[in-house]
Amino acid sequence: MxxxxxxxxxxxxxxxxxxxxxxxxxxxxxxxxxxxxxxxxxxxxxxxxxxxxxxxxxxxxxxxxxxxxxxxxxxxxxxxxxxxxxxxxxxxxxxxxxxxxxxxxxxxxxxxxxxxxxxxxxxxxxxxxxxxxxxxxxxxxxxxxxxxxxxxxxDKLTVTFDYTSVVSDDGGANPVSMREKAFAKAQQMAADPAAAAKVIQADSASGQQTGVGEKVPAVQAPDLAGMVLFGVEPGTVVAFQPSSAQPVWIVAVVRARDLTTPQAVDQTSEPTSTQLAAIGQRLLQTYLQQAGLKVNPRYGVWDPAGLALAPSEAETTGLVLPVKGPAQP
Incomplete structure (x- = not known):
């Protein structure tokens, strides 16, 4: 290192x-x-x-x-x-x-x-x-x-995902409304294995920013690699706001996640110690699910998107949902 x-x-x-x-x-x-x-x-x-x-x-x-x-x-x-x-x-x-x-x-x-x-x-x-x-x-x-x-x-962490976006019409003046819209869209996309494709196709036709088969290595996006998108297993829908400074939420379904293949891509800059720590912490997410974390409600609820405790479900920073139904071949 x-x-x-x-x-x-x-x-x-x-x-x-x-x-x-x-x-x-x-x-x-x-x-x-x-x-x-x-x-x-x-x-x-x-x-x-x-x-x-x-x-x-x-x-x-x-x-x-x-x-x-x-x-x-x-x-x-x-x-x-x-x-x-x-x-x-x-x-x-x-x-x-x-x-x-x-x-x-x-x-x-x-x-x-x-x-x-x-x-x-x-x-x-x-x-x-x-x-x-x-x-x-x-x-x-x-x-x-x-x-x-x-x-x-x-240098090995990569995720492949399909996504759509939720953009504010009022410049982010009502962040609660944006969060609710993003969560509703995530629930739609997690309804069954084919739901995400339908939602993304409809959003694309209406002019929303969308993408299919996006493959992003951590080395090209060290800030993003510390976020929830990089910490979930394939077949999971996530909703999160990449930056509180921008009135945009991303709702994505992760299609693949690779932790073993070195990426032969240009690296724009060396990651900072803070970025590496954030990526390391994000890698704990799947282990936490396997360990069966339970928190006393007096301390709030576990927020998997923020890897932190939120005062209530209404104050979590994102949403993580498994896609319902059998996985697509």
Whole structure:
């Protein structure tokens, strides 16, 4: 992995990644925060980290005073899920991180100073607080493993998909309406194996931006490779908004996903550490499905598109649906 070969830049690279990364029914026992395979985390363990955050981090106290401590709970559960899955996945894929590299970062611990609520984007605030109240060495190890996992598959990961788009007529003034339209279209496309083709054909005839048989390697789209489109199995419909800055949603059905074939295509630029970590995290998605993740409803609902906890189903960032009926030959 190229990043691992540049020890002098490691601290700066990882610090930037830590500062910028945006990485059904719940458990029946009220004392359990989450189940993940044979692992479970207690509500007390999550609450202990919330209490620690409020005691140690001024920004956390501000959130608590604003009655937003639930943001910390959701982020703690998310990071626990990612930690468990990246540890297991790295073991299965033979991905390791040199302990000396972790020690090098810890020598100039980028998480030592409290997070500033004024200098941190609101969407990243809870993430940064939780990084600091967890074991810092574990946080650093998780990030390095995610980067290494992303690097291992970066030049081999490819998806082939058919898609249509949902574009706002009002410049995105009503994002809720756009989300609802995209979700409705995803449900149409997942109705049966032939439904997606019919929807895309109709949308194409009406002038919507569509595509069939689009094959995109991660090396040509490192930002997109960290999104939900690259994290699902063939025969899955996804709806997501590639950028909140653009009033466009994509609804796609994944036809093929390849993790083994190196791509002989031009690479526009080297991926950043943040992009590699996002790709590594996205690769955990199929393992999470296999592990049977269950989250206590007090922390919200799991959002597979965002790989995070959303307060409710109405606030998830996308939709993932299996195509109903037998697969097409």
């Amino acid at each position: 190229r990043i691992m070969g540049r020890p002098r830049a490691l601290v700066a690279v990882l610090a930037a990644c830590l500062l910028l990364a945006g990485c059904g029914s719940g458990p029946s026992q009220v004392t359990t925060a989450l189940y993940l395979g044979d692992r479970h985390v207690s509500v007390d363990e999550v609450q202990g980290l919330i209490d620690k955050a409020v005691q140690e981090q001024p920004a956390a106290r501000q959130l608590a005073q604003q009655h937003k401590a639930d943001m910390l709970g959701r982020e703690i559960v998310r990071q626990m899920i990612v930690h468990q899955m990246v540890t297991q996945t790295a073991q299965m894929d033979g991905v390791v991180v040199d302990p000396a590299q972790i020690s090098q970062v810890m020598a100039q611990d980028p998480l030592a100073a409290p997070v500033s609520a004024t200098n941190t984007d609101a969407s990243q605030l809870a993430q940064q607080i939780v990084y600091r109240v967890r074991d810092h060495r574990e946080v650093v190890s998780d990030q390095l493993l995610l980067q290494s996992l992303g690097a291992q598959y970066f």
